[in-house]
Amino acid sequence: MQSQQKLILARKVLIQITLIGLSIVFLFPFAWLILTALKPIKETMTVPIKWIPSKFMWGNFYDAAVYGHDSLGYYPFVVYARNTIVLCTLIVAGTVASNSVVAYSFARLRWPGRDLAFGITLATMMVPFPVLMVPTFALFRHLEWIGTYRPLWVPSWFGSAFSIFLLRQFFRTIPFELTEAAKLDGASEWRIFRTIVLPLSKAALAVVALFSFMAAWNDFLGPLIYLLDQKNFTLSLGLQFYQSQNGGTSWNLLMAASAMVIAPVIVLFFFTQRLFIQGIAITGLKG
Amino acid sequence: MPQTPGVDRNAFTIPVLAIAVFGVLFESEQLTKAPPPDKKVHVQYWEKWTDFEFDAMKKVVDAFNKSQDKIQVDILSISSIEDKTLMAISGGIPPDVVGLYGENVTQYADNHAVITLDDMCREAGITKEDYIPAFWNVGVVRNKLYALPSTPATTAMHYNRELFREVGLDPDKPPKTFDELFTMAEKLTKREPNGHLVRTGFMPSEPGWWNWAWGPFFGGTLWDGKDKITFNSPENVEAYDWVQSFSKKYGASAMQSFQAGFNGTFSSPQNPFMTSQNAMEIQGVWMYNFVHKFSPKLDWSAAPFPAAKPNLPDPTVIDLDVLCIPTGAKHVKEAFEFLKFVETQKGLEMLCLGQKKLTPLKKVSDGFIEHHPNPFIKLFIRMAYSKTTCAAPKLGIWSQYKDEITNATSEITLMTKTPKQALDDVTNRMQPMLDKYLARLKARGEE
Structure with a gap:
């Protein structure tokens, strides 16, 4: 009996060690980013890596935040952060609102051609973005939307195959008895969706919201193509300004800015971690 | 906790969220709103x-x-x-x-x-x-x-004066010919007993941006200006024989592993020129900016790049x-x-x-x-007037051609191919591409 307990304990220890080891591997680039952000420029790219800065330059974060103010007359980091938040809000709202309705229809309603439509929706995932880039650019140009935020957020209000698939999988797990009972009580589909299905799907909605937030927050290509005024740039696009073609890169400031750019995503993940992992587990997304 | 009868708090969630989203939408439109038209x-x-x-x-x-x-x-x-x-x-x-x-x-x-x-x-x-x-x-x-x-x-030779002094070279007399460059590089190179390189005097592959320029530095061309790729001309073969002579001298793998240590560090204080790991290199007018930013105390000079042949002085890349x-x-x-x-x-x-x-x-x-x-x-400024200037050839397929030359230079420096073999291979691959390119131009009425 004791030997069995020892075996279990040994297994647990082994698993923990493996997990800790893997976490360190994943934390490696992040630690490098944070520590580089705190280094003087001289120590930024040393080989072998000099992990601990000789002096912790907390001022790098301030310098990164006010970088470019002299030539542009405004604080680009602050302006780009505001622009990114505005865009992310619209994209997340659009993604959650549109995909949940479509997914509900695919999961809970019966209508002719539903499965075919779902198949076609999924097939759109196979088309890579660069293929669609020119036609969509032409479309937005025709609508005279180039130079505005509309090409970046309006599409999110028209559903995306991945989120639809994810939510549909989740909605299908909600017992039909629940909604049937509501129907017998005279509830409309909209009411069932809003008062029964949505409150039960918080975890899945959180996953969709977080994925779309991360995609919008980190998007580089979209803002690069569609925006025409530097004042309207987003954070991911703004990071380019920390390097010059023929004058060297301020790696410490670039990393300080990058750290500030990814901080909200990390904070958000920690706050929604439980919901998020629950959602991933329930929707069957885990590998 | 008594509940207010008849009030469904959830009923307010969607309208409140909708109003908030509309507010953000309004803000987004304001941010990208075109400024009021002026007369300009x-x-x-x-x-x-x-x-x-x-x-x-x-x-x-x-x-x-x-x-x-x-x-x-x-x-x-x-x-x-x-x-x-x-x-x-x-x-x-x-x-x-x-x-x-x-x-x-x-x-x-x-x-x-x-x-x-x-x-x-x-x-x-x-x-x-x-x-x-x-x-x-x-x-x-x-x-x-x-x-x-x-x-x-334009480009010129950049060299570390302190290292020149250290090995007994006169920092006011940088190499003038390729032979001198090779000899001085040898003096400046430092190796461990096991053959590992600690410092190089000169490496043709550092920074490796103008691998295509070695041929023109020896009087070769990359294209005859009409319909022929001339990469395997005798002058070009001679140039890449010279490139390979460094690998033969110091060992291909020793150079490769030494260079791997500072791969991707050009725009940083760990640039091998600034850390005194590489004593001489071909660089452009911008190098001053990098030195000034990352290593302002470095004692360096710039001079015309040595001549491969007496009739080809002051070679430079435009x-x-x-x-x-x-x-x-x-x-x-x-x-x-x-x-x-x-x-x-x-x-x-x-x-x-x-x-x-x-x-x-x-x-x-x-x-x-x-x-x-x-x-x-x-x-x-003087280099811009040099007789031995070389610029990228005016070919719409230049980026592919340049990639081919870069790959061939790697094969040459790693000694997996002889320069003649590598140059023949590039020529044989690029010639059909040039033919197609010229045919396309002809079809558009541009020749």
Whole structure:
């Protein structure tokens, strides 16, 4: 009996060690980013890596935040952060609102051609973005939307195959008895969706919201193509300004800015971690 | 906790969220709202520069905007300019002026993505006689002018004076011939007993940006100007034999593993030239900026790159950023007014001094040299007049050709192929591509 307990304990220890080891591997680039952000420029790219800065330059974060103010007359980091938040809000709202309705229809309603439509929706995932880039650019140009935020957020209000698939999988797990009972009580589909299905799907909605937030927050290509005024740039696009073609890169400031750019995503993940992992587990997304 | 009967708090969630989203939507529209129209023509100008290079052009733009009251140039700094510009040109809403790399001009001209500037330049009195020929020529494709120079650069030998002194070399006498370069490099190279390199005197593969230039430095060409790839010419083979002689001397794997240690560190304080791991290297006028930023105490000098042959002195690579007007630009006339302003001596000197480069014009003011921070600026200007200048060939397939040469140079330095084999292979692969390219041009009526 004791030997069995020892075996279990040994297994647990082994698993923990493996997990800790893997976490360190994943934390490696992040630690490098944070520590580089705190280094003087001289120590930024040393080989072998000099992990601990000789002096912790907390001022790098301030310098990164006010970088470019002299030539542009405004604080680009602050302006780009505001622009990114505005865009992310619209994209997340659009993604959650549109995909949940479509997914509900695919999961809970019966209508002719539903499965075919779902198949076609999924097939759109196979088309890579660069293929669609020119036609969509032409479309937005025709609508005279180039130079505005509309090409970046309006599409999110028209559903995306991945989120639809994810939510549909989740909605299908909600017992039909629940909604049937509501129907017998005279509830409309909209009411069932809003008062029964949505409150039960918080975890899945959180996953969709977080994925779309991360995609919008980190998007580089979209803002690069569609925006025409530097004042309207987003954070991911703004990071380019920390390097010059023929004058060297301020790696410490670039990393300080990058750290500030990814901080909200990390904070958000920690706050929604439980919901998020629950959602991933329930929707069957885990590998 | 008593509940208020009849009030469904959830019922308010969606309307409240909807109102919040509408508020953000309103804000997003306000942020990208076009400014109220003024009486000026707005010229959209996209540039690839950031940081101090952008600041230098911004000053020129501001000066132009102040100089008159009819045209307003709106500059946009964007790093991946080629993607954005090509998308905008093919989408039919290009900017009015775009700053490109000199070696892209042919490709853009081939695709009719930029317009010719000959007539406008003639009218404005902008002539090639005012410019250093090597720079003016970059914008000319099949006898038509598609681009005007903005900021040029030439290359020279950069060397570490302290290391020269350390091994008993005179820091005021850098190598003048390739033989001297090889001998001095040997003196400056430091190895551990096991053969591992600790420091190199010179490596043809560092920084490795102009692998294609070794042939022209030996009198070779990359293309006969008509229909033949000439990469395997005897002069080119001789050049790459010289490149391989370093691998033979120091060991291909020893050089490879030494170089791997500072791979990707060019734009950082760990650049091997700044850490004194590489004593001599070919670099451009911009190297001063990097040294100044990352290693200001480094004792270095610049000198003409040694000559491979006595009749080919002062070899240098011509590098140039250019200004073009894309096809479909809405305000061509006004865009050219801006180009005219930039191309004045005052405009170009303001820009090039700000970017710490040389000016593409023959005429240089005393103030430009006097105020230039690079102590070797006169040398870089002199290099632009060298007889042995080499620039990217005017081929729309240059990027593929350059990649092929880079791969071949790796095979040569790693000694997996003899230079003759590697050069023959590139020639055999590129010739059919050139044939196709020329056929395409012919079909478009351009030869």
